[in-house]
Amino acid sequence: MEEKITYARAKEILQNQKISPKGLERVFLYESLGRVLAKDIFASEDMPEVALSNMDGYAISSTMIELSKGIFTILGENPAGNEKKVELPLTQPYAIKTLTGAAIPHNADILVPFENVNVDGECLRVNEFPKIGEFIRKVGDNYKKGEKLLSQGVRLNANHIGLLASLNQIFIEVFEKPKVGILVSGNEILEIGESKNNPHCFYNANGHLLYAKVKENGGMPKLYPILKDEKFSIQSCLKDALEECDLVISTGGASVGDYDFIQAISKEWSEKIVFRGVRIKPGQHIIYANFLQKPFFGLPGFPNSTLVTFELFVKAILTKLCGMPFKEEIVEVTLQEDLQKGDKRLEFRVCNIRHTRGKIFIDFEGKKSFQSAILNNFCPLDNARVGLAILEGNKLKGERIPVILLNS
Structure with missing residues (x-):
């Protein structure tokens, strides 16, 4: 056990902890929002698979520009989703009306936007020729077959959902959410909704703060009933939480007062404590341990200290359990x-x-x-x-x- 260590040393210890996600599960696409991807995602095909029109226009061949003197005959219309394979004859200057998202006709390599032409019946006059390939999405412009599109460990957002849908991914493999037990102790703590008859009592801000923080960072929180300052009940609840959860956080009782029983219990299990006390403000009375092969944090009881120590230390372990890399901005x-x-x-x-x-x-x-x-x-x-x-x-x-x- 190390005591009263520097912030840098505490971060080094947490970074070197060998902690992995518990397991995998397959969930429906929508349910993967906010979850952590458990495997890399690769493109199964080129996107687009064929060259597509980027805007409404007329498809022509560059080989016919000199012969046409700017005049082309319109052969027909090519809408998006057209199931027929459209081919542009190269016998004379022809053009095919090709709408946004439609496949570029075979033999065509220029798309002339509507804004650059005049149309009179089947006669098309081109006022300005674009460059070859301009306004055309080439095969694989979005991504190539076999290209990695998403990496394991990314937390999926709405943009990722759209990408996965474009890949026809219905079920997604994600890491299981870690269960995180939250223990709050103190005779002065009231649960929200209780009547406050004593000005020396306070509502359970820490418990609900940690519940929200765990959920916000990808965990599955379990908030246990408020514990009174009784060593036996705290020890019993702590053991239950360690058996039921993948990570346990307590708040309060980590200082050095007569009623700080988390500190007292941790001394009895001192061989399992990794570090106790970090030379920072706020939050110096923090404990990190491995009790029953589970990571445990004893956080200070003041709300500001609870929040800061969660951000600085708990997130480093929680993100590992979620399958994400821990990165501070x-x-x-x-x-x-x-x-x-x-x-x-x-x-x-x-x-x-x-x-x-x-x-x-x-x-x-x-x-x-x-x-x-x-x-x-x-x-x-x-x-x-x-x-x-x-x-x-x-x-x-x-x-x-x-x-x-x-x-x-």
């Missing part, structure tokens, strides 16, 4: 103001992220305090995206600092 920004910090620990300070004239700026507007209990700092009134500014010391206006972008 980090950008460097120029400070618009001086920043002071009174703590030697590496600080992750919540900030608003603004995009102005192609540049990224941050500010701390509406951030009432940087104490660990304040969750509304992550919910700006103007719906700005939020991030975590990484502060190693006092910073001056004009200096550049790294910022972790959080989910929009």
Whole structure:
């Protein structure tokens, strides 16, 4: 077990954990939305399979331009979906009216848009000839047979659904969602809907925050009933959760107070603890362990700390269980103001992220305090995206600092 380690060391440990998705399942196309693809997808054929018209026009052969002197005879119409194979005779200057999405007639290599012609009955006068192949989609322009189109580990969005449908994929192989148990402990915690008769009590923000975070990041959350500060009941529920779930997260009880039983239980199972304590603010009292061969995180009880430690640490393991690579979005920004910090620990300070004239700026507007209990700092009134500014010391206006972008 390692204690009070650096942020970099904690990230290194989590990155090196050998964790894989539990299994695969086949789901209907629509149900694959938001799921993680379990195998690479390759094109089974060229797309398009034949050359197609990119716009409404007239198909002609470049070999007839000089002979035609700009005058062609229209032979007929070629609509999209035409099942007949259309061939352009090369005996004299002919043209075939070819609509958007239709196959280009055999022997034709130029499509003249409607805007570039005058038509009088069957007589076509071309005012301007396009280049050979212009306005024509060539065979395999979209993709070639055998080309990789989607990689294992991608989380499928609506665009992917459209692509899969174009490939006639009805059922998709995805990774099973990991079950994530969420334990909340504390005598002062009330479940939402309960009456609050004691001003020293608080509603279960952490449990529902973690439930939403797990779901947002591809897991299947299970929120257990609130646990009172009783060592036996916490230990019993923890064992149940470890047996039922692929990952367990607890919030509260990870500090060093008399009623912090997660900390006490973890000491009894200390040989299974990977690290305890990271020198960061907020969230220094975090525990990561492998209990019953299952990954376990003991997160601090303050909501701000819970959220930050989930983003920094839990996501690294959860994404592995989902079958995705873990990637943090980090950008460097120029400070618009001086920043002071009174703590030697590496600080992750919540900030608003603004995009102005192609540049990224941050500010701390509406951030009432940087104490660990304040969750509304992550919910700006103007719906700005939020991030975590990484502060190693006092910073001056004009200096550049790294910022972790959080989910929009």
